[in-house]
Amino acid sequence: MKVLKFEERTLSTEKIFTGKVISMQVDEVELPDGKIAKRELVKHPGAVAIIAITAERKLVLVEQFRKALERTMLEIPAGKIEPGEKPELTAIRELEEETGYRANSFKYLQTFSTSPGFADEIIHLYIAEDLEKVDQPAAGDEDEFIDVLEVTVEEAEELIANERIYDAKTVVGVWYVKSLQFD
Template sequence: MAGQEPPQVLQKKLFYQGRKFSYEVNRLRLPNGAEGEWECVRHPGGALAVPVTPEGQLVLVRQYRFAVEQRILEFPAGTVEVGEDPGLTIRREIEEETGYKAHQWRKLGEFILAPGYSDEIIYAFLAQDLEKLDAPPHQDEDEDIETVLMSPAEFEQAILAGEPIDAKSIASFTLARPFLI
């Protein structure tokens, strides 16, 4: 029933602390008195850009993602460092991953990525007035990224065709759609 008291946290157990997230199991008592355990991935959040060239092309990346064991198409994104503004995070990530710099930014919104098991929030931005930098992208050692240019129509067709694309990119594309040429 809406408006009820939130569950009472009886115990928190940290099982893993990694460099990007932690994993915990919490014992809760629900308002109806029932008790149980809930697992949660704690994540500092991510920032994502929908970069658009002056010609109206989307700048995406295709990279291998270990969890799904394949290369997927997505917009440039990165983990927000503790205490960092998500706008700063994505300005850094877009240059490192794609070799482009944006001179115009618009916050599109934010959304909870997977509330069934994680508290991660994605901060989505539209990046326009792009400038291709002279230096190649400066990717992290553990990244294998290919930059891909597509029109909004081509990206939409890739989504509809079932090409491997992550949910944060599809959601952010939807938020950016009214601003695209």
């Protein structure tokens, strides 16, 4: 449900960049008090993230370098929604591409925004259980270099404390699993 309290009415939009993953624009808006302001916005097609849990009740994480932060990070599997693709299909595809697993139980949990102050990206969060290894998994992105590891909830909490898990979607995923007392 959209709440429009303090709505900022768009007066004009200037597109300043269109890339493979995002586009950027500057909107001129009228504020609730009638004043005019500019808003720099990042537009994103949306993404999925998957809390994948093994039969041993471990979380499946991927390790990869993130250029924006200039560091290697541990994250739950995730990926961008392709044009016309339903989020659940993206989640199934990304789980296999990034981890080599398929899930016999896939459940939608929540959708949330990542940085609403300047970006419209939303993430659809799923939980995947009853995993099975795929003999020949679908190929991932050719510019993606990933290691897969499995950790307990306690190990994941320690990785958060040590800032090896540093991104919001993964922290949310770990806290969700902890709330279910899967350990």
